[in-house]
Amino acid sequence: MTTRDSTPELVGRGNREGAALFRAWFAELDETARNGGQSAYVFVMGSINEILKTFDLPVVFPEINSLQTAVRRVAHEYLEVAEDYGYSPDICGYVKADVGTQLRGGEHPMGRIPKPTLSVLTNACNTYIKWAEIWERMYGMHNFTIDIPGTRQAGGQTWSGDSDFEADRKYVEVQLGELITLCEEVTGKKFDIDKFREVLTYANTMSRSWKRILDLNRAKPSLFNALTDGTIFLGVANGFRGTEAGARYFERLVEEMEYKAANGIGQSIEEQYRLVFLGVPCYPIFRRFNELFTDWGGSFVNSTYLWFASGGTNRGFEYDLAHPLASLAEGVLVSVRDAMDAMFHQNEALAHMTEDFDVDGIVYHSIKSCRTVSTGLADSRRHMTEDLGIPSLFIESDMMDRRVVSEAQMKNRVDAFFEGLASRRRQALAGTEG
Amino acid sequence: MTTTVTRTFDEWRDKTLAEALFECREMVESPEFETVRRWREAGGKVAGHFQVYFPEEIVHAAGMLPFKVRGAPVEANRADSNFGSYLCSILKTSLELVLTDRVELDLFVSHPICDAARNLSAIWGRNFDYPCQILYLPQNPNSAGSLEYLRHEYDRMRRVVEEVSGHEITDEDLRNSITVFNENRRLLRELYDIKKDTPWLIAAEDAYALVSLAGMIPREEHNELLATLLPMIRENTTKREDRIRVVFEGGFCEQPPFDLVRMLGRTCYLVDDDFHIGMRWITEDVPLDGDPLENLAVSYVEHSSYSSVQHDLRKPKEKMLMRRIRRAGADAAILASAKMCEPGLEEQVAYTHALDTEGVAYFVSEFEESMTSFDQLELQVETFLENLLFA
Secondary structure: OOEOOOOOOOOOHHHHHHHHHHHHHHHHHHHHHHHOOOOEEOOOOOOOHHHHHHOOOOEEOHHHHHHHHHHOOOHHHHHHHHHHHOOOOOOOHHHHHHHHHHHOOOOOOOOOOOOOOEEEEEOOOHHHHHHHHHHHHHHOOEEEEEOOOOOOOOOOOOOOOOHHHHHHHHHHHHHHHHHHHHHHHHHOOOOOHHHHHHHHHHHHHHHHHHHHHHHHOOOOOOOOOOOHHHHHHHHHHHHOOOOHHHHHHHHHHHHHHHHHHHHOOOEOOOOOEEEEEEEOOOHHHHHHHHHHHHOOOEEEEEEOHHHHOOOOHHHOOOOOOOOHHHHHHHHHHHHHHHHHHHHHOOHHHHHHHHHHOOOOEEEEEEEOOOHHHHOOHHHHHHHHHHHHOOOEEEEEEOOOOHHHOOHHHHHHHHHHHHHHHHHHHHHHHHHHHO | OOOOOOOOOOOOOOOOHHHHHHHHHHHHHOOOOHHHHHHHHOOOOEEEEEOOOOOHHHHHHOOOEEEEEOOOOOOOOOHHHHOOOOOOHHHHHHHHHHHOOOOOOOEEEEOOOOOOHHHHHHHHHHHOOOOEEEOOOOOOOOOOOHHHHHHHHHHHHHHHHHHHHOOOOOHHHHHHHHHHHHHHHHHHHHHHHHHHHOHHHOOHHHHHHHHHHOOOOOHHHHHHHHHHHHHHHHOOOOOOOOOOEEEEEOOOOOOOOHHHHHHHHHHOEEEEEOOOHHHHOEOOOOOOOOOHHHHHHHHHHHOEOOOOOOOOOOOOHHHHHHHHHHHOOOOEEEEEEEOOOHHHHHHHHHHHHHHHHHOOEEEEEEEOOOOOOOHHHHHHHHHHHHHHHOO
8 A cells, every 4th residue: 555664663553553454354254154143234325334343243244245256357247147136237236246246145355245144224315225125026035224314405404402303313313223223133142232332432432533543644744545545444344343353453544643743654655645545446447547547646644535434433432331222323423414415405514624634636436337426526526616616626437337437538537627726826836936 | 174176178078979088188198298387377386206105195185286206208418417327217217307497396205215316306306496306215114113214204294294394293284185186096996997898998008008007197086087087988888898807016106108009009908007007006095083194104004006016025026926927917018118217127027937837828018108119019019819709
């Protein structure tokens, strides 16, 4: 990855340990698949890992599995299997790669993926709902939707104490109670409130740490690349949420980032331009995609991806252990709503982000596979440009399907964007000198 | 308050059935939505609500016109730059209507029916000063908490509408509106009974136009229209033909071009469909006794149709489709999806596998509201139907 490795052991540790945890996680899934054990399929926006880990259920993130097929350059094989089964080229590639995985009996580059015993999903992405219905048809297993109301109108969020907020919170809490009952039925275990509190404690450590890590990247030069390093962090944030291993990892990551900040250690590139990324990365050419920017000295200091793909953990919400279930309901509501805001109502927060992180430009990456993230990007860009005059780049490709990834075309656009940034900087300099 | 009864569509009045249906088709095919303009010119306010279902009674009770935002056959010249590629057409043409002032609104509400539609209220909100909201209809209606939640969400919407309209909405107002809409639902059920039992009495495109009008004129006026024309349709003397009976599935959001419906009507009997299914979402009368908002919520969850964009463990869509096919006594299904419509395209797979298992013939297609050429599609549909007819 991009982090310099020639400095003390501490630097780059997060990436190394993240990769190791990732391998361990998939090894557990492989073991589960081979033993025929139970597993829960979940999603990155509202995984409800806090409850599932209380029941010791291994969690499978099909989004992450699909992403891995793209990074490992075999996604097209999986997409073809799903398209042969009937799924259109125009639907989400994550869904199709997973359908391909299921139709191949769980065979996956990272190990064998177990069949689902239970799926838990939120409405943060409607495709989650359609996706889980596919498993329901394939396996006849339990499918539980946690319906989480989001922001109704830009800037119109309500908070604890408001009657509208309380109505939402109560709805979420009722559903969480129903999920616990279902987990008891599925696993044959009684819900253990003490264990639940322990899981929430670990989740609190992770949320607190994740917010701190994101804040630390305001440093100049920035400490990590939100696109590349950030994807590793996100993997751990999801797969290990509410676990001791996850909590330790994030505490150590804070330690690493604080050390780097204190010592002025940035990334391996000479940071020339600080960028914010909107959307989902282009995984079929992940490394090269990032290089299109780093070759110009552009580094991604923050992204909406780190915001929504962590299920809103970026808010740093901490559960009240005295009222664990009510607090989990509030935390899920606030965090997942925040994740949705990252996709629908991002402009105000983005304006703050560009100021706080001293950003030179915004990169909007709209993808064919994900309408949740991509539908409003062009409009959002128009308004950011008109309202704030921040330079921006709008490019389109996909996170899975290499058939719609045109690297040469993207490079042209990216090069022109940086030439514009350079020219703008020269003009500003000339204006200052003049 | 007492609802305003402003007439917005008089062209059909005092005409023969054929002439009246012609006027209905003309109004539905026009991308100018004259009825909405006439309503505004009479001083009325308009609440635009995106597909699929919206509790229009709440808007109606405030004396506003509920307008179903369903796209239009127009070029999205201005709206194109507000969207990226890979998106369905209805999003773009819906925004185009308001950006070009063809339609003026005082409130816009979208729903999280799909990943693209949910973005609409935010996009709208960045471009217009009036309230642009998301109404969260429950995606876990199987939860014991869903009814209370939905009732509260409807109450929130009532408060929003009161603010926009400047009128308090009493429970009595809501009951009056529910009465009007119950009558409308009854008349629409009657229309669909005619389609099912005697499809030769009304052309597919005429039935479509009659339903579609409900989303653009005051509902009292729509009741009057249906109450006048339905008896005339029943008295129609058109002869029955030997045609395949077909269910059309896939018109829940973006609407197929009028000419596509016309083409289907030429080649088969369209005995049931999901065109504008939100208009017929509630399948029974909404009770008038008790709390009206709770009654509306119960009806949404318990007495309702289905679509690809609602998740309910009690409604596996392929089983619901099979029920629709059987109830209509259909011989085959046309499974259509709007281009780039994820829920529609995803559901097609489940539908085809289920229909294969059940041995029901089907034809799979995609459409776009801006399609203009149907020759090839007509040939394919005719071939499909002839294979069934002469099998």
